Amino acid sequence: MLPDLESSAPARATRSTWAALVVLMLPVLLISVDNTVLSFALPAISEALAPSGQQLLWVVDIYSLVLAGLLVPMGSLGDRFGRRRLLLVGSAGFAVVSALAALSPDAGTLIAARALMGLFGAVLMPATLSLIRNLFADPTQRRTAIAIWAAAFSGGAALGPVVGGLLLEHFAWGAVFLLAVPVMLPLLILGPALIPESKDPAPGPVDPLSVLLVLGAMTPLVFAIKTLAASGPSLPVVACLAVAVAAGVAFVRRQLSRPSPMLDVSLFTRPVFTGAVLANLLSVFSLVGFLYYISQHLQLVSGRSPMDAGLVLVPGLLVTIVAGLLVVRIVRRVPVHVVITCGLALNAVAFTLVALTGTWGSDLVLLGAFCLLGAGIGAAETLSNDLILAAGPPTKAGAASAISETAYETGAVLGTAVLGSLLNAAYGHHIALPAGLTGAQREAASGTLGGATAVARDLPEHIAGPLLESARTAFDSGVVLTSTIGAVLMVIAAVLAHRTLRPRV
Template identity: 70%
Template sequence: MSLTSRRKNLRPEHHERRWAALAVLMLPVMLIAVDNTVLSFALPPISSDLEPTGTQLLWIVDIYSLVLAGLLVPMGSLGDRIGRRRLLLIGSTGFTVISIAAAFAPSAAWLIAARAAMGLFGSVLMPATLSLIRNIFVNPQERRRAIAIWASGFSGGAALGPIVGGFLLEHFTWGSVFLLAVPMLVPLLVFAPMLVPESKDPKPNRIDIPSIVLVMATMTPLVYGIKTVASDGLRVDVVACLIVAVIAGIWFVRRQLGRPDPMLDVRLFTNPAFSGAVSANLLSVFSLVGFLYFVSQHLQLISGMTPMQAGFVLIPGLAATIIAGLTVVPLVRRFKPSHVVAGGLTLNAIGFAIMTFAGPAGSDLGLILAFVILGAGIGSAETISNDLILSAVPAHKAGAASAISETAYESGAVLGTAVLGSILNAAYSANVSVPSDVPAAARSTAQETLGGATEVASHLGGPAGAQLLESARSAFDSGVALTSGIGVVLMIFAAVMALRTLRDAES
């Protein structure tokens, strides 16, 4: 056999076990998606056990996605250099070990640190999966099908999170939700070396440490500033953080424009279809994570459901996300992609509107309806926007476009909790009324979060406990109505933006 023939036989399109390889690569994708939703259901028991402040509670949720979003692009570049499969195995090993450490965290600070480390190894996992899929499936039709399955893994993981998480939280401690990484990643470590071929970029960009620092210097103070201004107002440190974020962001863009081999090709954003699709992707995830942040707490702490019951209540909405994502693609053959994406974002607005006007204080049936509509909108908008992100750039820039798409996903997860969660916490603290005879330490706990107030009320008992619980629930629901109203306005704005920026896009 000639050397040319041997090379041909080693090409990815001749990889006979490519679909088995895809099944293995779906494991980390689903795990990352599960982690984005399952933690919301663990917040009440975490609040009870670790007694975090309101800000710490937000950081427990946010730090993971914050680190993940900041490092996706540089880790994608690192995979190009050292090997994508190798990086995938490194990330899987690290994520498994740190998840075990998070499961047994003795304090809120420990859990925040563990979540940050999980974000680091998660950023190693995600770019490697999509890059490997694109390398394994060279046939365009097969590749589109594989990428569609990859994208549906996010929705599938989101649907799996509440069910598995609810079961675990009903029978075990909150730490069990982090141990999900073990059964999902150990098979990857066993089968990936056998099924997934290694791939590298023959001419990879150099690792640019200053650019990595600038990405983190942009996102970290930005999210901190958003959190703090919502709860404590526009303080001096908040203004300083926002100034640092703006300066670092501008510096990052200028550095990328001035380099012959930029870590992130920011010129891609000059394409309206590309930037519009990225924005739609980010805002879709923003709406999902922001909605889940307060709905999961409402179902458990106000409606009195167990974690597993709350998970089952959300199944219809999460199923709507998967179904919409898998069935919306044929619509772009009959309708413009801009109309499909804008329609999905409009459904998001309707879902938030139901929460605003019907209110979480109404029946849980209204909440389920709101989430079904929201889920259908998210599935539609996110699926088509991801497709547009890849099709809006030349083929040789598809890798960079994929990294940006994943960064938008995680940035939306960060901002969904940071913006809507911070506003909700601020509205709750402003409206909750704590009985005057409650000790100072307990008073502070009750004013921070609904979970804290529920815990204090259970210790108080009697009329004082009942009064505190009623006030806390009312304050929480009023905050949900406010944040849902903001969600309506934001989603309508996003729909209009999609119509304008994506009008010339072709899927």
């Protein structure tokens, strides 16, 4: 007797399923916008709160640092206690803490608020992708849904500067955080009705030691990278790296020895899975690193208003979204590993374009580079996330999605930590401070371009002019350096993707 092919086919998504996807996109859009909207608010924050260069980096980095360390544990908890439940708890907490961040009176308070935002972001983010894995059983529909998710994530990252420009044109810098409140409300209202609960029917016990080991691996690792990029090798850097490696090894050994591990680390023995995670991480690295300096260049070097600077990036945003959706059709005819490799290669071309044009490159050149980058990000993010999710069973979707998002957030941390720190270091090395500045003014002007711009406003023209000219030249010299490094890394990423993702014969 022939099998009933009709009944064995995966269930197709209904209208309510697609409506649930729309609701799930709200936190994805918000968190991805939040990752980059802050880049456009950095000049305003620099003027209002007067942070040091390192504090400014921590305002950006602490969120991703906490998020990256907690994503895997929270993904596992979602599998155990319910993904929708954690989604709603995380969304409510994120909205409340975002409102508190908007009222921060100083840089230290803002950094603490951003850390709490990272905590609640880690609670809700694994749930979005894992719920998609369980909502869409049909492989083609799942890939389309993931394409929409990836378009929201990468497109939202590109939309951040536009939203930031619009808000900063009319409101104080705190408005970029208050945005979370109206975005999260529809999710909290509609989510319980549209999104079905899902969890692992046979979860393992909660393992607090594994949670501590993940934090012990991720937190010192990222801190070491930040410190190394900012000030070079040192004893604290070596110590942090040693702790990270020791905790990471202990975590892997513990997962391999447990009958029901928090994370199935054996997935990393599959070249396709590991290659997809690396493609995910490095493509986000390129996006966040690029946005870190293009947002400051457009405002502080080109002299555009926040709104005008954001509008310059709209074409790149559209390219990112379109590319993410188009690859679903393209991979029907072109092998997945070829598409991802080409996407990462486009990222390398974008960085090369900026590196070659240097300080004489126009805003039009930056726009073209960002469009190339958007095409590469849209393709690589969609397909790498699909490969990661497809590698594990639906019952472990939370842990698998947490790996994907850990790669994303680690890439975001590294993009800012490595490229941002190198940019600040090059800026501080090349700036020539004019005579007549006080000690505090010299410290602020030599730390960041935003600091130099703020100092120049209180100086007479014969001192402010040379200071601004030197600061902008020093900033663009740092952009050439970081773009060159970015291009080399993307070439390496493309080679790795081609070798690890191609089918084995």
